[in-house]
Amino acid sequence: MDIRKSCTQRMKKLLIALTLLGTLAGCAPIQPWVKPYEREHFADPIMSFGRDPISATYIDHVFESREGSRGATGGVGGGCGCN
Amino acid sequence: MQLTVSAKGWRTVVSARLGQCAKVLAALCVVGTPAIADVLPDDRADVMYHNYSGGGITIQGPSVLVRKKVGDNLSFSGSYYEDLISSASIDVKLSASPYHETRKQEGGSVDYLHGKTIYTAGYIHSREPDYEANTSYFAVSQSMFGDLTTVTMGYRRGWDNVYRDIRVNHVIQNDPNFHQQADHRAYTLSLSQILTRNAIFNFNFEAITDQGYLQSPYRETRYADPTKPDGFTLAPQIYPNTRTSNAASGQLKYYLPYRAAVTGMYRFFTDTWGIRGDTFELDYTQPAFRHWIFDGSARFYRQNAATFYSDLFPRANYQNFEARDRELAAFHSLSLGIGVSYEFHIPSAPWINKSSVNVHFNRLFIDYNDFRNALYSLNGVPGYFAGNEPLYHLDASILQAFVSIWF
Numbered sequence: 001m002d003i004r005k006s007c008t009q010r011m012k013k014l015l016i017a018l019t020l021l022g023t024l025a026g027c028a029p030i031q032p033w034v035k036p037y038e039r040e041h042f043a044d045p046i047m048s049f050g051r052d053p054i055s056a057t058y059i060d061h062v063f064e065s066r067e068g069s070r071g072a073t074g075g076v077g078g079g080c081g082c083n
Numbered sequence: 084m085q086l087t088v089s090a091k092g093w094r095t096v097v098s099a100r101l102g103q104c105a106k107v108l109a110a111l112c113v114v115g116t117p118a119i120a121d122v123l124p125d126d127r128a129d130v131m132y133h134n135y136s137g138g139g140i141t142i143q144g145p146s147v148l149v150r151k152k153v154g155d156n157l158s159f160s161g162s163y164y165e166d167l168i169s170s171a172s173i174d175v176k177l178s179a180s181p182y183h184e185t186r187k188q189e190g191g192s193v194d195y196l197h198g199k200t201i202y203t204a205g206y207i208h209s210r211e212p213d214y215e216a217n218t219s220y221f222a223v224s225q226s227m228f229g230d231l232t233t234v235t236m237g238y239r240r241g242w243d244n245v246y247r248d249i250r251v252n253h254v255i256q257n258d259p260n261f262h263q264q265a266d267h268r269a270y271t272l273s274l275s276q277i278l279t280r281n282a283i284f285n286f287n288f289e290a291i292t293d294q295g296y297l298q299s300p301y302r303e304t305r306y307a308d309p310t311k312p313d314g315f316t317l318a319p320q321i322y323p324n325t326r327t328s329n330a331a332s333g334q335l336k337y338y339l340p341y342r343a344a345v346t347g348m349y350r351f352f353t354d355t356w357g358i359r360g361d362t363f364e365l366d367y368t369q370p371a372f373r374h375w376i377f378d379g380s381a382r383f384y385r386q387n388a389a390t391f392y393s394d395l396f397p398r399a400n401y402q403n404f405e406a407r408d409r410e411l412a413a414f415h416s417l418s419l420g421i422g423v424s425y426e427f428h429i430p431s432a433p434w435i436n437k438s439s440v441n442v443h444f445n446r447l448f449i450d451y452n453d454f455r456n457a458l459y460s461l462n463g464v465p466g467y468f469a470g471n472e473p474l475y476h477l478d479a480s481i482l483q484a485f486v487s488i489w490f
Contacts, residue, residue, distance in 0.1 A: 032229025038280040041338040046368045046376065049275075049285055049334060049346075054129040054148040055443055055483055062135060062481055063418070066449070068386050068410055069352035069360030071269065071289030072330035 121199040121226045123158040126151050127489045137447065137479020139171040144185075146485075158194040160205075163187075173475065174409075177457055178303060178317055186211035192220075199226040203237075213246040213257060213300075222271070233275040241267035247300040263296030285334040291327070298322035304407040305457065306396040307469055313460040314469030318399060320406050323391070328354035332362070344368045357390035358411065378422035378443070385415035394455050395470050409475070413452040420445040420481075437489040445481040450474070 041047055050056035060073045127150055134143040144165035152158045165188070171181035192205025201224045209216040222237035247261040269291040276284045298320050308316040332350035339345060345367050352360035364382040371377060389411040391404035422443035429435050456475045459467035 032231050034231060034277050034280050036230070039277065041281055042277065042283060044338070044342070044344075046342070046344040046370060047283065047336060047338055049283075049336065051368075052129065052441065052485070052487065054131050054146055054485060054487075055441070058131070058133055058146060058483060059420075059443075059445065059481070062445075062447075063382075063384070066410060067360065067384060067416075068354070068356075068358040068389065069330065069350070069362065069384070070328060071271075071291055071352070072287040072332040072350055 121196065121201070121230065123152055123156075123194055123196050123201070124150055124160075125489055126158075127487060129485055129487045131483055131485030134482040135479060136482075138173065138477045139176070141169045142166050156196045158196075160190075160192045160194075162190040162207075164190075166211075173456065173458060174302065177461060179301075184212055186214075199230075200224065212255070213248045215244040215246075217242050218267075231277045233273075235271070235273040235275075237269075237271040237273075239267075239269040239271070241265075241269075243267070243295075245296050245300065261300065263300075265293060265295030265297055267291065267293050281338040283336050285336075286332070287334075288329070288331045290329050293326040295324060297324060297326060298406070299408070302406075302408055304393070304396060304405045305469070306399050306401065312463065313457075315395060315457070315460065316399070318396075318405070320408070321391075321404050322406060323356070323404050326354060326356055328352065328358075342370055352386075356411070358386055358388070360384065360386035374426045376424040376426070378420070378424075380418070380420040380422075380445075382418040382420070383415070384418075386413065388413040388453060392453075394453050407454075409451065409454050412454040414449055414454070415452070416447060416449040418445050418447045435488050435490050439487045441483070441485050441487065443481075443483040447477075447479040447481060449477040449479075451476070 045051050064070050064073075129146075129148045131146040131148075132143070133146060135141070144167045145163070146165070147163045148160065149162075150158060150160040166186040167183075168186065169181070169183050175181055186209065188207065188209040190205060190207035192203060195202045203220075203222040203224070205220050207216075207218045207220075209218075218239060218241040220237060220239040222235055224233060224235040226233050243265040245263040245265060247258045248255050249258045250256075269289060272288045274286045276286075278284055302320050303317040304320050305315040305317050307314060330350060330352045332348060334346060334348040336344055336346045346365070348362070348364040348366075350360075350362040352358070352362070362382070362384045364380065366378065366380045369377045369379075389406060391402065392406050392408070392411040393401075394407060394412070396402075396405060420443060422441065424439050424441040426437060426439045429438055451474050454475045455470070455472040457469070457472060459472040460469050
């Protein structure tokens with residue numbers, strides 16, 4: 001009986017600890033898994049989506065003028081977070 | 084005295100398609116301008132000459148794009164684009180005579196940076212003799228999760244005026260009895276995510292709705308007519324006056340260990356006209372010799388036909404909606420491209436941080452599955468009649484030459 005009571009109390013403490021931990025974790029900001037100093041490759045122009053907007057816009061226009069599909073090309077831009 | 088309503092058959096494509104350039108450009112601007120959500124784009128200027136040649140059509144002209152920051156939070160951009168069109172395409176040869184025309188387009192936008200958010204607003208105006216397109220757009224871009232993620236949401240509104248040219252006393256002018264309008268709305272969502280220190284992923288979604296006059300006033304369908312020597316008769320197209328489409332794409336870019344980048348892209352498209360399109364693209368970028376950057380690309384595209392498309396309808400007024408635009412046919416295409424850029428500094432212009440001269444060349448091959456070369460039966464080539472002509476095939480060359488400066 002004492003063993004069962006002890007186990008129950010331990011389980012309660014464990015649940016409280018997990019709940020507290022979860023609550024605190026929910027408040028914590030998400031840590032970036034790629035640190036700013038690890039993003040030097042994204043500062044390289046070759047890693048840019050649509051390195052030359054004037055060219056990307058034109059070639060997308062050429063295709064869109066001849067196809068039934070349109071939109072969602074996303075040719076230019078996109079985030080990099082390399083600053 | 085209407086000589087040729089279809090006197091500019093290919094103008095269909097040019098007007099209805101090239102005339103939509105403003106929307107295309109706006110879409111790109113909305114989705115793409117905020118490259119980094121808490122950093123305004125670089126100050127730069129580009130001047131380009133472009134040339135498309137294929138299928139009896141040559142479209143060439145200049146294009147200019149300038150972007151400049153004012154203070155720490157504002158960035159303005161202005162653009163000018165021109166198409167000089169010379170057309171003797173298969174569509175023109177089928178029912179009309181070659182023509183020349185010019186399309187001009189101007190645009191402007193402003194970006195405002197506030198914290199980790201960029202607000203973008205812009206306007207584009209495009210005009211040609213028989214088509215006027217106006218587009219306004221607005222987008223919000225937000226950087227989050229330690230700048231690993233950037234989310235962009237955009238809205239675009241377009242309103243067009245469609246006219247039809249007729250020839251009166253050898254002078255081409257707008258038909259005073261023809262004026263149609265079209266309205267377009269687009270909603271975009273873009274997400275950019277840094278995955279690892281070498282990989283970045285882009286997701287784009289775009290929903291577009293159109294209402295109004297969505298067809299060309301020049302293009303025609305054809306139906307079987309055994310009483311004619313060539314076996315067919317031309318008839319006006321009848322499009323639905325609404326269209327809704329959804330497109331989603333994913334792009335993955337990876338930085339290779341020896342300073343090169345490879346990009347893979349897939350786009351899925353579907354609309355209420357029954358078209359489903361798949362786009363696959365692979366790009367490779369290789370810097371070399373300190374000042375040079377070489378690019379290579381391969382793009383494959385395929386689509387099925389719209390539900391109301393047919394190369395040859397069995398009879399006149401066969402169904403409610405009828406179309407024979409090649410863009411609505413079933414086809415697949417392959418585009419192979421190469422590019423080279425040379426970066427240099429101008430010692431006599433210290434205010435220019437960097438300059439580059441660039442040449443890109445693409446070769447486009449389109450194979451239509453259900454669009455036939457009606458010129459065979461029209462010209463009475465022995466052994467050919469309506470419905471058994473060879474399938475149409477199009478090869479085109481696309482050249483871009485441009486100079487860029489960063490200041």
